[in-house]
Amino acid sequence: MIEDFEMWARATQWGEFGRSSQWVWATTESLHFVGLSLLIGTVGLFDLRLMGMAKSIPVAALHRLIPLGIAGYAVNLFTGSLFLCAYPDQYLYNRAFQFKMAFMVLAGLNILAFYSAGFRQAKTVGPGEDASLQIRLIAAFSFFLWFGVLTCGRLLTFYRP
Amino acid sequence: MDPFFVWIEESALTTFLRETNSVFVFPAMLVLHAVGMALLVGTHLVVAVRILGLAPLVPLSALKFFVPVGWVGLGVNVFSGVLLLAAYPTKALTNPLFYIKMSLVVIALIVFTKINKSVFCGASEGTGGDTDGGAATLALRDKRMAMLLLILWAATIFAGRFLAYTYTRLTAFN
Numbered sequence: 001m002i003e004d005f006e007m008w009a010r011a012t013q014w015g016e017f018g019r020s021s022q023w024v025w026a027t028t029e030s031l032h033f034v035g036l037s038l039l040i041g042t043v044g045l046f047d048l049r050l051m052g053m054a055k056s057i058p059v060a061a062l063h064r065l066i067p068l069g070i071a072g073y074a075v076n077l078f079t080g081s082l083f084l085c086a087y088p089d090q091y092l093y094n095r096a097f098q099f100k101m102a103f104m105v106l107a108g109l110n111i112l113a114f115y116s117a118g119f120r121q122a123k124t125v126g127p128g129e130d131a132s133l134q135i136r137l138i139a140a141f142s143f144f145l146w147f148g149v150l151t152c153g154r155l156l157t158f159y160r161p
Numbered sequence: 162m163d164p165f166f167v168w169i170e171e172s173a174l175t176t177f178l179r180e181t182n183s184v185f186v187f188p189a190m191l192v193l194h195a196v197g198m199a200l201l202v203g204t205h206l207v208v209a210v211r212i213l214g215l216a217p218l219v220p221l222s223a224l225k226f227f228v229p230v231g232w233v234g235l236g237v238n239v240f241s242g243v244l245l246l247a248a249y250p251t252k253a254l255t256n257p258l259f260y261i262k263m264s265l266v267v268i269a270l271i272v273f274t275k276i277n278k279s280v281f282c283g284a285s286e287g288t289g290g291d292t293d294g295g296a297a298t299l300a301l302r303d304k305r306m307a308m309l310l311l312i313l314w315a316a317t318i319f320a321g322r323f324l325a326y327t328y329t330r331l332t333a334f335n
Contacts (some may be wrong), residue, residue, distance in 0.1 A: 022326055026322055030322040033195070036199055037199055039203075040199040042203070045227050057220060064216035065207060065211075068207075068216075151195075151196070154188075155184065155188055
């Protein structure tokens with residue numbers, strides 16, 4: 001199944017475009033870095049607020065920045081798919097990539113936990129107030145996981161199969 | 162310049178950085194540089210988009226509590242950046258793009274400092290209220306500076322990434 005995906009991805013025009021020039025590659029990498037700054041800038045600061053930093057900001061207000069983080073995530077899905085389609089074997093069999101995907105799945109589950117279990121309560125955390133312990137743990141986990149994604153992403157090149 | 166490059170590249174520290182085959186040495190510096198970038202650019206980006214009018218419900222004056230997060234990122238990147246430069250001085254210092262990147266960083270930091278002064282130190286009277294720092298009280302000048310800051314950091318990221326593709330010499334020995 002992985003081999004099928006690998007063959008399919010490599011044959012796409014998107015992948016071909018990724019292989020076409022190192023300037024395409026370098027530009028896409030740069031956009032990937034801009035996207036991660038957007039994601040970590042918004043989600044990371046939101047997590048820090050939930051953990052107790054900058055408490056004078058009401059949680060609901062800071063949550064307004066999250067769409068910007070989702071935009072950064074979308075930029076990175078788009079740019080990341082170019083890398084994957086261009087050289088699928090360099091990623092699918094790369095331990096750093098596998099860890100990166102695992103971190104992303106955990107981050108996704110953590111987001112589900114946040115919105116299903118805690119968001120209604122977190123939204124009401126006003127200026128100067130603390131979030132519940134459960135919310136603070138979810139936020140700390142989120143912060144850790146996104147930096148895990150970033151770390152594994154940067155290390156990809158050292159774990160090429 | 163070559164004798165200077167050779168002198169740095171022959172030192173014990175930079176030889177260790179270049180030649181140690183461990184993910185905890187040179188790759189760790191690259192990871193730190195990306196982490197610092199996320200903290201520094203991410204924080205400045207949030208401040209800038211808030212000034213530009215996005216998320217008007219976030220009290221601008223309260224965002225100043227996140228400014229130190231950006232400075233932590235800067236510290237991490239000065240540290241990791243100096244070590245990356247020390248490991249491969251010829252690679253960076255013979256590439257004109259490196260000087261462009263450094264100029265962009267310096268200008269971005271000056272622009273942020275001006276924004277910081279004007280938005281967080283000057284205008285805000287109360288701390289953390291919803292009434293101060295509203296979009297209406299922001300001068301056009303602040304918005305222009307915020308826009309400039311976004312462009313400068315994006316350009317810095319592009320310049321940094323393109324360094325890996327534009328160098329002509331890796332070390333003084335080749």
